[in-house]
Amino acid sequence: MRHLSILGYYFAQYIKVRLAYPGDFLISVFTSLAGTVASFGFLYILFHRVSSLQGWAFEELLFIYGFNLVCLGLFNVLSMNLYEFGERYIMEGRFDQIMLRPLHSLFQVIFEAFRIESFQEFATGLVVVVYVWHKLDLPLTPLDLVLFLLMTICGVTIYLSVFVMLSTLSFWFEDRVGVSPPVFNMIAFGRYPVTIYNVFIQFLLSWIIPFAFASFYPTTYFLQRHEFSSFFALVPVVAATFLVLALILWSRGVRGYQSTGS
Amino acid sequence: MTVTPYIAFARIAFLKILAYRLRYYTGIVTYMVNVSVYYFIWKALYRGKESLGEFTFEEMITYVSVGFIIRTFYFNNIDREIANDILLGHIAAKMTRPVNYQWMNIAQAAGESFFRLFMFTVPTALAILVVFPLRAPASLHSALAFLAALVFSFMVFAALNFLVGTCAVYLHSILGLIRAKYFLVEILSGLLIPISFFPETLAEISRWLPFQLISFTPLMIYMGKFQGEQLVTSFLLGLGWTLVLVGLGHWFWRKAATKLTVQGG
Amino acid sequence: MAVIEVSRVSKRFKTYDRKEGVWGGIQNLFRRNPREVKAVDDVSFTVDAGEMVGYIGANGAGKSTTIKMLTGILVPSSGSIRANGYVPYRDRHQYTRGIGVVFGQRTQLWWDIAVVESFQLLKRIYDVSDRTFEEQLEVFDAVLNLKPLLYTPVRKLSLGERMRCDLAAAFLHRPRIVFLDEPTIGLDVVAKENIRQFLKRINAELQVTVVLTTHDLSDIEELCRRVLIIDRGHLLFDGSLEGLRERFECKSQIVFELREPGQVDFGRLGFNSTVEFQQLDALRCQAVFDKKQVASAELIKAIVNSLAVRDVMLDDTTIEEIVREIYSRGEVVTR
CATH class of the missing domain: 3.40.50.300 (P-loop containing nucleotide triphosphate hydrolases)
Structure with missing residues (x-):
């Protein structure tokens, strides 16, 4: 409860900071939206001559893309400090301050800054999902809604866990590590049915960096592709496992930091 | 304008990059990932089809791969660096130097690109060559013209970044703008999908914009699809846009610098 | 505790x-x-x-x-x-x-x-x-x-x-x-x-x-x-x-200013063996001594009584000087 109230306060503070320059904030929302529109533009250009991708209709791909954006949007809101963790916290020494407060250090790092404009991605993704849901006349029961919520949480958790693990590398490497960009680009893999990839990449996306569990597998249930139902059932398991791994790795990193300093 | 100080800036950029060594190891992986994603998408799209538009599958993979390979060369972060200079206040010290700020940045970018050529472009090209079936340039003639086109590729990209970076004088945070530019350039330069693949109106508009010079034009030259008159037009367009964008940057910077000196940043 | x-x-x-x-x-x-x-x-x-x-x-x-x-x-x-x-x-x-x-x-x-x-x-x-x-x-x-x-x-x-x-x-x-x-x-x-x-x-x-x-x-x-x-x-x-x-305050110094310019005969003060005198310029003189050997009050009294002075300044060693001294000696002292 205490953490939740602090989180609320952090968030309120950050909104205030951003709204101190309203014009700036509007521009960042607008440019962020432009990026999202561009990515849909890409999908449109790619498919305006071809109507399906290995048996997946354009609308179905749109659904996967939209669901991906819902999770990714929320993740982007929360992940702002993770990318700059090595530089902002370890190299500039802000992590000392974090260590001096009686709160979980990861909690502080994640919730000290938010990329608020990324709510736009969440909203756009949701609009796309609703549109396809309606267009393809997919069934909609209360259970589906609950599952959709659960899948969203799992998706965000998977992204956060993966990138927390990558951030922990900054505890050990003095270089400004560029490990996140290739992994971030791999999120794009998850936006398409895994069946288009070869076995190696399918394995990678499922069990090593489980982005397929954060976007493709969750959608198969809603798209009535029941051949993937066992993967769908595993989504919460994968999310929980990676979260635990990330937390373990983080506390190891903190211990490493305590013995070496910055 | 003397050239020596700019060479010094290029050298410093070179050294700075050396310090970020890990980025180059991981950078190669990033580009492999990018090429792989598009390889599989195109493979799925080409299934059961001989060609799409004017491209065969093999040509498309060559297009995408070489596109990412040359991106390792022309890419730079001067937009971010200029924004940092301005937002963190380093700009005052830099403006007192007896050099042109725009050319200083372009020189630094050139130093960076020169470094990338050896540390990044070559290894990435080798890695991609091992995994994906690429085609050689259409002819020696095309290969030489392709290399020449890369100069415009670099100049247009650098000049655009300079313009975007300078916007930081008027904004408090520039990350959103940089992201938007990033997506815009990715699509309109033809990096992800050849411009000839675009819906007609968009393709027509893109042919008059500078972005195609970054990726689409050199790639079409590489594949021998731009020859003769079209080649000449491309070079003239490249020269024209370079002059316009650098000139625009010069003008914009002078305006911005006045604001900086009057209001103290 | x-x-x-x-x-x-x-x-x-x-x-x-x-x-x-x-x-x-x-x-x-x-x-x-x-x-x-x-x-x-x-x-x-x-x-x-x-x-x-x-x-x-x-x-x-x-x-x-x-x-x-x-x-x-x-x-x-x-x-x-x-x-x-x-x-x-x-x-x-x-x-x-x-x-x-x-x-x-x-x-x-x-x-x-x-x-x-x-x-x-x-x-x-x-x-x-x-x-x-x-x-x-x-x-x-x-x-x-x-x-x-x-x-x-x-x-x-x-x-x-x-x-x-x-x-x-x-x-x-x-x-x-x-x-x-x-x-x-x-x-x-x-x-x-x-x-x-x-x-x-x-x-x-x-x-x-x-x-x-x-x-x-x-x-x-x-x-x-x-x-x-x-x-x-x-x-x-x-x-x-x-x-x-x-422990470390060995040297103190007194700087005094004469009423009239002139050469001072420090021998008259009677501290020749323990104090190091020096004439800084026509008006100002300096006396450097160890507090353990010489009481500053005694020295000041002697100066004021024997010479026509306008001003006397006592200058103790600052902690800063002591610390510098300690650093240069590298000596370990504990209480």
Whole structure:
């Protein structure tokens, strides 16, 4: 409860900071939206001559893309400090301050800054999902809604866990590590049915960096592709496992930091 | 304008990059990932089809791969660096130097690109060559013209970044703008999908914009699809846009610098 | 009662040598040369509850490393630390609730938000009750004149203003121990005085134990009865300020000014064997002596009685000079 109230306060503070320059904030929302529109533009250009991708209709791909954006949007809101963790916290020494407060250090790092404009991605993704849901006349029961919520949480958790693990590398490497960009680009893999990839990449996306569990597998249930139902059932398991791994790795990193300093 | 100080800036950029060594190891992986994603998408799209538009599958993979390979060369972060200079206040010290700020940045970018050529472009090209079936340039003639086109590729990209970076004088945070530019350039330069693949109106508009010079034009030259008159037009367009964008940057910077000196940043 | 116990603590780091230049940079890509540095070497001391202790040393002497170990940020390579009943690095969560820390170079307040919002956030983080919060703010305002600053974003504060806010933030949750790393660095005389007054008062009224590091020895002279001196990782001195003076204050000097210009015959004063005289210019003369051998009152009396002087100035050795002396000798002194 205490953490939740602090989180609320952090968030309120950050909104205030951003709204101190309203014009700036509007521009960042607008440019962020432009990026999202561009990515849909890409999908449109790619498919305006071809109507399906290995048996997946354009609308179905749109659904996967939209669901991906819902999770990714929320993740982007929360992940702002993770990318700059090595530089902002370890190299500039802000992590000392974090260590001096009686709160979980990861909690502080994640919730000290938010990329608020990324709510736009969440909203756009949701609009796309609703549109396809309606267009393809997919069934909609209360259970589906609950599952959709659960899948969203799992998706965000998977992204956060993966990138927390990558951030922990900054505890050990003095270089400004560029490990996140290739992994971030791999999120794009998850936006398409895994069946288009070869076995190696399918394995990678499922069990090593489980982005397929954060976007493709969750959608198969809603798209009535029941051949993937066992993967769908595993989504919460994968999310929980990676979260635990990330937390373990983080506390190891903190211990490493305590013995070496910055 | 003397050239020596700019060479010094290029050298410093070179050294700075050396310090970020890990980025180059991981950078190669990033580009492999990018090429792989598009390889599989195109493979799925080409299934059961001989060609799409004017491209065969093999040509498309060559297009995408070489596109990412040359991106390792022309890419730079001067937009971010200029924004940092301005937002963190380093700009005052830099403006007192007896050099042109725009050319200083372009020189630094050139130093960076020169470094990338050896540390990044070559290894990435080798890695991609091992995994994906690429085609050689259409002819020696095309290969030489392709290399020449890369100069415009670099100049247009650098000049655009300079313009975007300078916007930081008027904004408090520039990350959103940089992201938007990033997506815009990715699509309109033809990096992800050849411009000839675009819906007609968009393709027509893109042919008059500078972005195609970054990726689409050199790639079409590489594949021998731009020859003769079209080649000449491309070079003239490249020269024209370079002059316009650098000139625009010069003008914009002078305006911005006045604001900086009057209001103290 | 000891509230901090440091026993035989050492801290070793590994650093990497980097080569310069283009070729060196390329070599750095493939190879790094590790080297071990002893930042703190076998340091022991205790601090009693309510004490205010000055911890001094040159840059890189090991001050910050010690503070970081005392606050639980770093784990000692060997030796043990207990503070406030906890092992700082191990019991970090409980321990940090009872301490306050100020790093003079860095603020712990949130940069873009108003000071009071930072305080509100800290109030929640440390579970400070509304009443305590209000009371503390009143106390701080009385000494630090905080109210006019509360609604300003931290980035718009001057260094002195920011430091006042940072101090308040460190004391907000009524910590038992406060660590101050260079709290007066870069401040002007007035701001320094402000902060010293605050520390004196809060130390006296609330019985807070304070450990402070500083470059500015006048901080120590005004605030601390006891000093610890560290150099190159070794503790060189641990004792009272008077003890330090007594031990090292060898040379004092008197400068006196004559009424009329002229050559002075120092032999008439009768201190030839113990005092070193020197005529600085036509009007001013200097006498350098050891306080243990010569009482300054006697010497001044002799000067005033025998010579026509307008002015006499006694100049004691400053702590700064003593510290410099200690560093150059590298002598270990403990109480």
